[in-house]
Amino acid sequence: MRPSGHACIKRSAAWYAAIRAAARIWHPITGTPLPTLAPLHQGSTASPSVGDADDACRAYSRRSSRHRVSLACRPPTPRHMSDAQLPRLFTRERHLLALLDALGGDVGNLDFQKLLFLYCQDLSSAQTYTETSALYDFVPYQYGAFSFTSYADRRRSVGRSILAEHDQRWILTGLGRRIVSKYGLESPPAFVHLYGDLRGNDLIAKTYRDFPYFATRSSIADSVLHNDPETLQRIASIRPKRRHPGLFTIGYQNRSLERFLNDLIRASVTLLCDVRRNAISRKYGFSKSTLSRACQGVGIRYEHLPELGIASSQRRGVKNEADLAHLFRTYRKQSLPRQSSALQRIQRWLDTGESVALTCYESDPYHCHRHCAAEALGDTTSLLKSGDAPPQRRCGSWPSDVTHL
Secondary structure, eight states, X not given: OOOOHHHHHHHHHHHHHHHHHHTOOBOTTTOOBOOOOOOSSTTOOOOOOHHHHHHHHHHHHHHHHHHHHHHHHSOOOGGGOOGGGSOOOOHHHHHHHHHHHHTXXXXXXXXXXXXXXXXXXXXXXXXXXXXXXXXXXXXXXXXXXEOHHHHHHHHHHHHTTXXXXXXXXXXXXXXHHXXXXXXXXXXXXXXXXXXXXXXXXXXXHHHHHHOGGGGTTOSSHHHHTTTOHHHHHHHHHHSOOOOSOOEEEEEOTTOOHHHHHHHHHHTTOOEEEEOXXXXXXXXXXXXXXXXXXXXXXXXXXXXXXXXXXXXXXXXXXXXXXXXXXXXXXXXXXXXXXXXXHHHHHHHHHHHTTOOEEEEESOSSGGGSTHHHHHHHHTTGGGGSOTXXXXXXXXXXXXXXXXXXX
């Protein structure tokens, strides 16, 4: 017998309640519950109608369909990954994970940075290891040797659940240990035996004594080495000295961020002038914001003069040396004469005692427009606007030649 209308409404209401309970869908990424369906009658205690229940069923069906699509697109969770689905790693990342695993999988920030530094130096000096370019580079920083790239890799590993998210420690997750095991990664037993238990000031002092260059910007060297005046004197003697103002150029092709900064530090560059039209890069460390912060961290001022750059549209047709030569002739004759204010700005930096490096991408300065800008600075008089006087250059205050790093 067909149920009465009232019974049908009650059945639909019960069906709707069951649907509401089942409709609590979990977010596929965060694992948090998504909001449930809205109440039938906000602020009302009235019983739901058959139409209300039908609407709820249709809404649930649409949500379930979207949820099934999201699940189909969702990457496998770390627990359900097959070996073939494990994240691919750079060689340097494999070394980092192997070291962290060998040290117990949980090490404080400062200790791990120093141990990673010693580990990379140890591998670099090993005659049997030839892939030194695949290791981390370091710069002298506030507490000694520091790798910006290692922290960029750390952020990526946290996002892939290889490392746990923690502000003060490097912690290997279950997935991280599985990756170490799968790739057969292990640190040299001799290294772990020598340095595995070294921590705190003893570890920092070890890096300062063995590699004093990396302590030249340390703010804690005096306290860590208070009983070792000989090492403090060595650090002071190799600290890069401020030289006479000079003009340099440098390209970041084939350089890590740390190698790039070390070359600037060793040349006593005080100001990095970015002459790219668009200061962005797919290579880590060389987009404007990251490069600016890194320079500030090692005591180098960063400035960007996009007006001295060449638009990418003008470079698209360059296919050979002849095209490149034509591009640079056009740049010298048409672009640079209109940028006298930018050139004068660089000139003023030099006149006030700065050592300035012009930077762009190419490692060969003669394949880059920066050499044209550098040469123009040697003859700014011809590029000044009519009626402007050339800047007064102190006799012998900076050399007229350009050093390409």
